[in-house]
Amino acid sequence: MKKVSFCLLLFFALSLCAIAQQQRTPGNGTQVQNAAPTAQEQQEAGTTQPAEQPTQSAPREDSSETIMLFDLFTKGGPFMWPIFIIAGIGCGFVIERFIYFKRANLNPREFIATLEDTITNRNLDDVEKLCREHNLVLSKIILKGHRVQNLGYDHVEKAIAIAASIEVAVLEKGLNIISAIGNISPLLGFLGTVSGMITAFSNIAAADQVNARLVAGGIEEALITTAAGLIVAIPMLIFYNYFVHRIDVFVADVERISADILEKMVDSNA
Numbered sequence: 001m002k003k004v005s006f007c008l009l010l011f012f013a014l015s016l017c018a019i020a021q022q023q024r025t026p027g028n029g030t031q032v033q034n035a036a037p038t039a040q041e042q043q044e045a046g047t048t049q050p051a052e053q054p055t056q057s058a059p060r061e062d063s064s065e066t067i068m069l070f071d072l073f074t075k076g077g078p079f080m081w082p083i084f085i086i087a088g089i090g091c092g093f094v095i096e097r098f099i100y101f102k103r104a105n106l107n108p109r110e111f112i113a114t115l116e117d118t119i120t121n122r123n124l125d126d127v128e129k130l131c132r133e134h135n136l137v138l139s140k141i142i143l144k145g146h147r148v149q150n151l152g153y154d155h156v157e158k159a160i161a162i163a164a165s166i167e168v169a170v171l172e173k174g175l176n177i178i179s180a181i182g183n184i185s186p187l188l189g190f191l192g193t194v195s196g197m198i199t200a201f202s203n204i205a206a207a208d209q210v211n212a213r214l215v216a217g218g219i220e221e222a223l224i225t226t227a228a229g230l231i232v233a234i235p236m237l238i239f240y241n242y243f244v245h246r247i248d249v250f251v252a253d254v255e256r257i258s259a260d261i262l263e264k265m266v267d268s269n270a
Contacts (some may be wrong), residue, residue: 021090077227079192083185087232090181093174094239106250119260137167160258170246180234189229196222
């Protein structure tokens with residue numbers, strides 16, 4: 001997990017420098033004009049042609065200087081660093097959860113359909129055989145309840161509930177950190193906003209004359225940190241709700257299948 005977080009932090013830093021680039025043009029462009037000859041020069045030259053109109057050289061392309069995103073990062077002030085660090089940590093947890101959910105295969109529709117058909121048309125021994133053939137989280141939970149079926153309805157229900165709660169706790173591992181990052185990062189951005197406004201008003205208080213350039217740095221710091229906090233928070237909250245939805249669907253499947261098994265047990269004992 002530490003290696004994943006470090007790699008994601010490094011990747012996040014490189015991607016920040018490669019995403020959007022801004023350009024600024026220096027105001028030192030010059031134009032070359034050809035001076036028109038004076039009337040005295042025309043007389044000395046003995047020419048009767050009218051004075052040539054001044055011509056302008058072809059417009060020169062303004063040289064552009066690329067501003068990497070790192071420049072915006074430095075302008076954002078000291079609160080950009082904690083936002084950057086928690087963004088890297090959050091990316092690490094998101095990638096780890098994606099890999100775990102992919103391997104766990106929480107929504108095996110083919111297996112669920114086969115299992116439901118087996119419960120409906122056959123005895124419970126075939127259910128155990130089917131669950132042993134599939135290495136899935138859902139099959140492990142059903143096996144926990146099937147192993148204690150001789151102890152009665154209540155023991156089966158309790159065994160399935162305990163096994164499901166354990167698996168759900170494993171699935172929810174790290175989600176609290178993702179949620180916390182989604183909530184903390186905009187607060188850090190707003191804190192940076194306050195810091196930038198304090199800097200701007202401090203410059204105003206210390207200056208004899210106030211101009212826009214005097215307060216631009218503080219306002220820029222405020223806006224950059226606010227944007228950075230929101231950029232980190234929005235994806236984190238989206239991923240958190242996605243994972244929670246996957247877990248809710250999984251729990252619903254477990255409850256439905258366990259209810260079918262318990263109903264089959266009641267019918268068998270009747």
